[in-house]
Amino acid sequence: MASFVDRVIVHATGGNGGHGCVSVKREKFKPLGGPDGGNGGDGGSVILRVDGQSTTLLGFHHAPHQKAPNGEPGKGDMRHGFKGQDLVLSVPDGTVVKDREGNVLADLLGEGSEYVLAAGGQGGRGNAALASPKRKAPGFALLGTPGEEQEVELELKSIADIALVGFPSAGKSSLIAAMSAARPKIADYPFTTLVPNLGVVQAGDTRFTVADVPGLIPGASEGKGLGLEFLRHVERCAALVHVIDCATLEPGRDPLTDLDALEEELAHYAQDIADEDPSSIPLTQRPRLVVLNKVDVPEARELADFVRVELEQRGYPVFEISTASHEGLRELSFAMAALVSEARAQEEQREQQRQTVPVLQPEPVRRRRGRDRREFVITREDRAEEPLYHVRGEKPERWVLQTDFNNDEAVGYLADRFAKLGIEDELFRIGAKPGNAVLIGPEENGVVFDWEPTMVGGAELLGGPRGSDLRLEETSRPTRREKREQFYDRMDAKSEARAELEQERRAGVWTESVDARDRRRTSETKETNEK
Numbered sequence: 440m441a442s443f444v445d446r447v448i449v450h451a452t453g454g455n456g457g458h459g460c461v462s463v464k465r466e467k468f469k470p471l472g473g474p475d476g477g478n479g480g481d482g483g484s485v486i487l488r489v490d491g492q493s494t495t496l497l498g499f500h501h502a503p504h505q506k507a508p509n510g511e512p513g514k515g516d517m518r519h520g521f522k523g524q525d526l527v528l529s530v531p532d533g534t535v536v537k538d539r540e541g542n543v544l545a546d547l548l549g550e551g552s553e554y555v556l557a558a559g560g561q562g563g564r565g566n567a568a569l570a571s572p573k574r575k576a577p578g579f580a581l582l583g584t585p586g587e588e589q590e591v592e593l594e595l596k597s598i599a600d601i602a603l604v605g606f607p608s609a610g611k612s613s614l615i616a617a618m619s620a621a622r623p624k625i626a627d628y629p630f631t632t633l634v635p636n637l638g639v640v641q642a643g644d645t646r647f648t649v650a651d652v653p654g655l656i657p658g659a660s661e662g663k664g665l666g667l668e669f670l671r672h673v674e675r676c677a678a679l680v681h682v683i684d685c686a687t688l689e690p691g692r693d694p695l696t697d698l699d700a701l702e703e704e705l706a707h708y709a710q711d712i713a714d715e716d717p718s719s720i721p722l723t724q725r726p727r728l729v730v731l732n733k734v735d736v737p738e739a740r741e742l743a744d745f746v747r748v749e750l751e752q753r754g755y756p757v758f759e760i761s762t763a764s765h766e767g768l769r770e771l772s773f774a775m776a777a778l779v780s781e782a783r784a785q786e787e788q789r790e791q792q793r794q795t796v797p798v799l800q801p802e803p804v805r806r807r808r809g810r811d812r813r814e815f816v817i818t819r820e821d822r823a824e825e826p827l828y829h830v831r832g833e834k835p836e837r838w839v840l841q842t843d844f845n846n847d848e849a850v851g852y853l854a855d856r857f858a859k860l861g862i863e864d865e866l867f868r869i870g871a872k873p874g875n876a877v878l879i880g881p882e883e884n885g886v887v888f889d890w891e892p893t894m895v896g897g898a899e900l901l902g903g904p905r906g907s908d909l910r911l912e913e914t915s916r917p918t919r920r921e922k923r924e925q926f927y928d929r930m931d932a933k934s935e936a937r938a939e940l941e942q943e944r945r946a947g948v949w950t951e952s953v954d955a956r957d958r959r960r961t962s963e964t965k966e967t968n969e970k
């Protein structure tokens with residue numbers, strides 16, 4: 440059976456920001472004309488946008504990986520890199536975005552609603568933009584940051600005024616084709632319809648949308664047939680129309696049993712979803728009517744006349760129609776319009792009680808990054824003998840990504856930024872000692888420094904212009920280059936240790952973390968050296 444594609448996994452990657460450029464203006468007789476390196480362009484974002492023309496998520500099934508273009512790097516002569524264009528993906532109205540744990544991230548309702556799946560990276564500033572009165576000729580630029588990555592599940596829940604509910608081959612697709620401009624596939628085998636079709640019907644002054652959804656069979660609410668897929672679409676429709684096949688020759692089926700079976704499934708499902716969304720009108724209370732189809736077949740007409748009374752006694756408005764001969768369609772369309780008005784009134788009444796945004800005319804969703812008031816958080820982790828200070832925060836983490844660690848000036852600039860943000864003060868305050876390890880960013884791929892406060896020599900050291908940074912001239916302490924080498928040595932040792940550990944882990948011998956082990960080894964070496 441063909442798979443039902445209105446639930447797909449999408450991996451989205453924002454474009455990387457372009458790197459800033461380091462360049463110095465050159466003119467005749469003016470060899471050092473000042474910095475003129477342009478900024479890198481921002482990476483493009485991957486954005487979902489509701490488009491009325493789009494009716495299925497099928498496209499994502501074939502192309503689950505979506506990446507927005509990178510920003511271009513900056514160039515000399517103050518030329519900024521171009522921004523990567525946003526990749527806008529059209530999705531149908533009623534698309535729900537969930538993370539892999541099933542949490543709803545966004546519910547896209549209404550034409551034009553947007554959700555940023557993966558934001559593009561920031562372009563790095565070029566050296567021209569980094570120049571200041573104190574730092575007249577920066578010999579570094581900022582790197583562009585990588586684009587966000589996100590894996591989500593998209594799920595379509597159709598939104599229409601009316602859902603056509605019925606067994607497979609009852610003639611739901613035929614009905615929508617006869618009433619609207621929709622042209623769904625019609626055939627005499629069950630489950631012809633796999634993806635819902637939406638049609639717009641005009642009856643007098645009323646315009647409404649009708650969803651033709653996959654057929655329903657008993658047990659659907661437990662997942663039989665296309666059961667849950669079907670019910671998910673019905674969930675968001677304000678009114679229901681039962682389409683009943685009066686000409687079926689299948690044993691055990693007749694209009695009344697069919698109707699009971701359908702209602703039972705709806706009730707089951709209604710119970711399941713009631714906890715999820717207590718605000719909507721329960722499925723079982725939504726307005727509905729019954730359509731007896733295929734009365735162009737003589738036996739069907741007899742049967743329809745026979746059950747009509749019983750159905751009306753149960754309180755359903757009943758319509759006998761034939762999508763083949765178009766008999767009864769006009770009358771039905773006006774009755775459906777009335778049903779829609781009733782449903783809209785019901786919704787409005789509920790709305791007034793609730794005093795919130797109406798479900799059917801929602802606000803466009805656009806995700807903004809949640810900003811923590813505090814710019815960073817430092818936690819002390821006591822592993823092995825030495826404490827580790829762990830810094831988390833959007834800014835410091837981004838700044839690390841923007842830093843070219845091969846460039847001493849860039850590293851110095853990073854240190855200044857940290858100091859300015861108050862990270863140094865905070866480290867002092869919570870008792871960090873020079874030489875303590877400071878981890879910035881997530882555990883797996885953060886950057887580890889041995890903390891060495893910029894303020895150690897006294898604040899007056901910071902007074903000099905950046906080009907002639909006094910701290911760089913100091914000889915009693917290791918130079919930046921030496922420190923960088925130490926840093927890489929440490930990193931190399933770390934990755935070796937990691938590989939080793941991984942092997943041992945696989946063999947099931949070892950459970951210590953890399954950092955703990957790293958630190959233990961360092962202290963062991965120290966001890967041996969001291970001896």
Ligand SMILES: Nc1nc2c(ncn2[C@@H]2O[C@H](COP(=O)(O)OP(=O)(O)OP(=O)(O)O)[C@@H](O)[C@H]2O)c(=O)[nH]1
Nearest residue numbers: 608609610611612613626627630631632654762763
């Ligand atoms: N004689 C007659 N046949 C009809 C009528 N309406 C639909 N049919 C036939 O019934 C069969 C099923 O029609 P569809 O419209 O595909 O049924 P469906 O309810 O959409 O079926 P699924 O998509 O499988 O759930 C087709 O062969 C239609 O030609 C009708 O009024 N009279």
Ligand SMILES: [Mg+2]
Nearest residue numbers: 611612631632
């Ligand atoms: Mg169909």
